[in-house]
Amino acid sequence: MRRSASIVVPVVVLLLLAIVPKLSLDIPVVLNGPLDSPGTLQVLALCLLFAGIALTYDLLFGFTGLLSFGHALYVAVGVYVTAIALTRWEWGLWPTLAFVVAVGIALPFVLGAVSLRVGGIAFAMVTLAFAQAGNVLVQKNPYGWTGGEEGTGLNYDEIPDAFVGVLNTKNLYWLALGYAVLVFVVVRFLVGSSAGHVLRAVRENEPRVEVIGLNPYWFKLIAFVVAAFLAVLGGIVWLLLIGGATPEVTTANFTLALLVMVVLGGAGTRYGAMIGGFLYTLLDQRLGALAGSTRVQDLPDVLRVPLSEPLFLLGSLFILLVFFVPGGLASLPARLRGIRTRREPLPEEAAA
Amino acid sequence: MSTFVLLTITGLGLGAMYFLVASGLSLIYGLMGVLNFAHGALITVGAYAAWWSGDQIGGSAWQRLLLGGLLGIVAGAVVAGLIELVLIRPLYRRPVEQVLVTVGLALAIGALVQGIWGADPKVFPVPAWMIETTTVFGASIPNDRFVEIGVAVAVLVGLTAFLRYTRFGLVIRAGVENRAMVAALGIDVRRAFTIVFALGGALAALAGVLSGVYFGVVDPGRGTSLLIFAFIVVVIGGFGSIGGSAVAAVAVGLIQQYANYYASSGTGDLAVVLLLAAVLLVRPAGLAPKVAH
Numbered sequence: 206m207r208r209s210a211s212i213v214v215p216v217v218v219l220l221l222l223a224i225v226p227k228l229s230l231d232i233p234v235v236l237n238g239p240l241d242s243p244g245t246l247q248v249l250a251l252c253l254l255f256a257g258i259a260l261t262y263d264l265l266f267g268f269t270g271l272l273s274f275g276h277a278l279y280v281a282v283g284v285y286v287t288a289i290a291l292t293r294w295e296w297g298l299w300p301t302l303a304f305v306v307a308v309g310i311a312l313p314f315v316l317g318a319v320s321l322r323v324g325g326i327a328f329a330m331v332t333l334a335f336a337q338a339g340n341v342l343v344q345k346n347p348y349g350w351t352g353g354e355e356g357t358g359l360n361y362d363e364i365p366d367a368f369v370g371v372l373n374t375k376n377l378y379w380l381a382l383g384y385a386v387l388v389f390v391v392v393r394f395l396v397g398s399s400a401g402h403v404l405r406a407v408r409e410n411e412p413r414v415e416v417i418g419l420n421p422y423w424f425k426l427i428a429f430v431v432a433a434f435l436a437v438l439g440g441i442v443w444l445l446l447i448g449g450a451t452p453e454v455t456t457a458n459f460t461l462a463l464l465v466m467v468v469l470g471g472a473g474t475r476y477g478a479m480i481g482g483f484l485y486t487l488l489d490q491r492l493g494a495l496a497g498s499t500r501v502q503d504l505p506d507v508l509r510v511p512l513s514e515p516l517f518l519l520g521s522l523f524i525l526l527v528f529f530v531p532g533g534l535a536s537l538p539a540r541l542r543g544i545r546t547r548r549e550p551l552p553e554e555a556a557a
Numbered sequence: 558m559s560t561f562v563l564l565t566i567t568g569l570g571l572g573a574m575y576f577l578v579a580s581g582l583s584l585i586y587g588l589m590g591v592l593n594f595a596h597g598a599l600i601t602v603g604a605y606a607a608w609w610s611g612d613q614i615g616g617s618a619w620q621r622l623l624l625g626g627l628l629g630i631v632a633g634a635v636v637a638g639l640i641e642l643v644l645i646r647p648l649y650r651r652p653v654e655q656v657l658v659t660v661g662l663a664l665a666i667g668a669l670v671q672g673i674w675g676a677d678p679k680v681f682p683v684p685a686w687m688i689e690t691t692t693v694f695g696a697s698i699p700n701d702r703f704v705e706i707g708v709a710v711a712v713l714v715g716l717t718a719f720l721r722y723t724r725f726g727l728v729i730r731a732g733v734e735n736r737a738m739v740a741a742l743g744i745d746v747r748r749a750f751t752i753v754f755a756l757g758g759a760l761a762a763l764a765g766v767l768s769g770v771y772f773g774v775v776d777p778g779r780g781t782s783l784l785i786f787a788f789i790v791v792v793i794g795g796f797g798s799i800g801g802s803a804v805a806a807v808a809v810g811l812i813q814q815y816a817n818y819y820a821s822s823g824t825g826d827l828a829v830v831l832l833l834a835a836v837l838l839v840r841p842a843g844l845a846p847k848v849a850h
Contacts (some may be wrong), residue, residue: 220561257575257794289650319834322837323837323838325587326592326792327792327798327837330593330788330789330833330837331792331833331834332790333785333788334789334829334833334834334835335830337785337826338826338827338830339831340764341823341827341830342823342827344823345822345823388594395642423692428825457781458781458786461594461660461663461664464657464660465660465661465664468657507698510669510672510673511669511672513672514668514669514671514672515666515668516665516667517664517665517669517670517672518666519664519665520661520662520665520666520668521661521665522658523661523664524644524659524661524662525666527654527656527657527658527661528647528648529650530653531651
């Protein structure tokens, strides 16, 4: 009974998400247009995309216990290498994709092999440093490829017509949904496999894994490469969605945002990271709109200034969550159940 | 030759700021095991508090810089102390949550500063003397470089003396080496936590003020960009080591300047990253062992 529910619910959610572009429902406050309007679909597609990217980060952080501060680099590789190959080198779509896939496997393999030689905080710092190198490279604008601060646009000549134009936003939405599903399936498969058991064992007690006779290094490297490769794919989808590349994706703050998403939803849980990524992106988008609304603009400065900074609200919300809901949103049902069962043995209280 | 001297002294000036940020980070991590991501926000707070209060005070550039800078440092110490008391202390024994809280703070404080004063750079009060140059071995060096280096050396000496000759310093050094043992001896380590946090905040704010002098402006992104290099300095120097931080800060500042000039602009940052990777692969614990001295 439980087992069937755990399959039925996600399938129903997936089907509902899949038919969203066919519905013209209005959801006031949460979204500012009917579900099938291009603007809303764009926002929802971003939410789904980040649900997927957050899960790739959770594969490292939540499931393997690797605190990386350089995951942004791989999303950036997907965004920038694709944009540069298509726009600056004027390659065709398939050579570009083949090249990005090759880079997306080779680069994390090399960088992961180097950074995994150290653990803990040192690992976090090395990954941060590599990502920072990527950021410097993008800002430096070698041969005019990356466009520096301005970023670079996307040459649409080689992109299939189905993904071009405002009217085709629904196809991009489905692409983002497909990406999220792909990440989910791959991560589930990896975590459920015997290698995945070793990964969780590494998270819990790495010396013990070594004592058993397994080399944690290779398992961590597999997780690193898979997570990074999936992030590269996410970068490609993002490029199509927003139609260009900007240096924000290479910054340390981008990785921190991924960390916030994962913790918000609940690290190392089945759906936590995806819920976190979806909600964070939705809040980020909608809080920006809230800031511009006249209701907020008319408030006195003391209230107006904090309310017009989405990052301030998200950061504060995050701190509150760490304090009061340590397991993230995914732990809420269990918490509420816990409260209920704890209350139940006290019927006299209700009577009094 | 004169270019080399200019590069060296400028590199030392940059290293001085890295050291101020890194020494606080390093002590906090060494003692409490908290990687303080909010340290960048404290830099920004210090710089903006100095700029804002200097503006309120008015008067000559010297007056605004000195009084404003002093208030900026106080602001950094107070904000850091409050962060420790209100947000870090309740999460004692939960190091991951502590780091996450500082991440949230870094995002929130940075956004708040930007919300209040806007994203545009603000002109910092820089006395004319600071911009004038002094000739050293044929090189014209802006005077502010000497101020930065002098302040950092004074902090290095003061911090070393504080750690070595005062009772609190003794508690902190002992705490870095073995926190549980210090607590078992009946000493309230948590008070040392608050003091180290406030001290780190004051040093970060001081770095923020100096960076205002160095660049001539302050902007909301200042903290983050300094913080990343300070992280690199801390890792290269070894967590908890003030001396290690000083050596690493000088190395990072110099390499950055030389590579930016002799190779091409931007190469300096890449060279620093390579240095970090090389050090970590050869000596994963950093250059110095984990002892506060």
